[in-house]
Structures are given as C-alpha cells and as structure tokens.
Amino acid sequence: MSSFLRTGKKIIAIGRNYVEHVKELNNTVPKEPFFFLKPTTSYLPSGGKIEIPRGVLAHHEVELGVIIGKSGKDINASQADSYIAGYALAIDMTARNMQEDVKKRGLPWTASKGFDTFTPIGSFIDRSAAPDSNKLKFWIKINGTIKQNGTPAEMVFPISKLIEHVSSIMTLEEGDLILTGTPSGVGPVSPGDEITAELSTESGVVLSSIQFTAIQRDSGYQFKPE
DSSP: OOHHHHHOOOEEEEESOBHHHHHHTTOOOOSSOEEEEEOGGGEEETTOEEEEOBTOOEEEOEEEEEEEOSOBSSOOGGGGGGGEEEEEEEEOOEEHHHHHHHHHTTOOOSHHHHSTTOEEEOOOEEGGGOSOGGGOEEEEEETTEEEEEEOGGGBSSOHHHHHHHHHTTSOBOTTOEEEOOOOSOOEEEOTTOEEEEEEEOTTOOEEEEEEEEEEEOOSSOBOOOO
C-alpha cells in the first residue's frame, strides 16, 4: 500500500453518485454530495482475503478512489485538481443486511462499512498517468463474470465538486482517500468467491488490476437482526 495511504487519517466515501445505482437501491439522487466515513483499518492490499463476518450479506461496490496530496479546507472546485496526488482502484464492501436493518431503525450504519478488510484497494496511480479522470474506465468481476463497470464521466457530482464540498465541512489531509461512488450492479460476495477489478484509460492502458479472495470470518462480530 502506498505511503500516501499509510499517512491518511480518513476514508471519505461518497454515496449515491451514480444515477443507476441510486435507482437500484430505491434511493433518491441527493441535491448535494452525500458522504460517510470509513476507518483506515479497513484497507486491504491487492492479493489479500476479504473477511465476511458471520451472519452478514456482503455486497461489492467498485469505485475510483482519489488520494489527497496536501492539506486544505474550503477548497474551490476550480483549484481542486492541485490537491489530488493520484488515484486508486478500490472496493467499498458493505454488510448490506446489517446496513438495511439499522437504517430502518434510524441508527448509524458505520459498522456495516467499517469491518477490517472492507476497503480492498489497489496501488497508487500518480495523477500524471490520468490527466483526465473522466476518461478512465473500471470494472469488477466475481468468479470471472463482470458485475459492475463504469466511468467517472457518469458521476452526478464530479471530483472537483466532491473535494469542494467535503473540504467545506472538514479539512482534507495528505493521504486521505475519497471514494467517489459506485455504478449500478452491486451484488453479493460470498466466501470462496474470487474478486478481480481493473482500472484503465480510455485507450485501454491498464493502470491498476487487483485480485482478492473472500473467506468466512469465524471470530469476532456476528450479525443477528432484531
């Protein structure tokens, strides 16, 4: 994992930033960027094992991650690019049944996103390798079958607006990661599944390719719906 990510203090995960994904979960498109936080202890470098807690229905959400290169607050969208160090391909794993259970009760759902290994991530990609992030493409496969594919050009709110909005609320620091949202096609990951994902340029140059195996976590928390 890159030194940038090792120094970062937080993962800012943007929700509902692809219209078709909003529709598939029967949500509404937000009027301004919506986000939640994930702990950096959830990082899992490529080649690792995604641990599925007992009782959990885990879903994959492949995303383009933006790595912040310097600290800033109240960043104007027109200056946002200068705060980007680079990018990373990532998966925002979600304990979906656990998330839906607590949402119905009006409770926070940090735990459903924050388990160890629930942010699988690829290597650091310098910004110079992707001067126009809107022309990037990414996909995820489960056991060799494509489940999601998308491009940042499909985002409701572009990266510059995400940086502007988040930094108006909390200071962004070097090494922080912004997960920019996921396209439609989210679905289950079960123990034994092989997960692969790829990020490439518009011309087909592969910038990141990551692979993980899902396993059952036999200790720790067990989800038991009320």
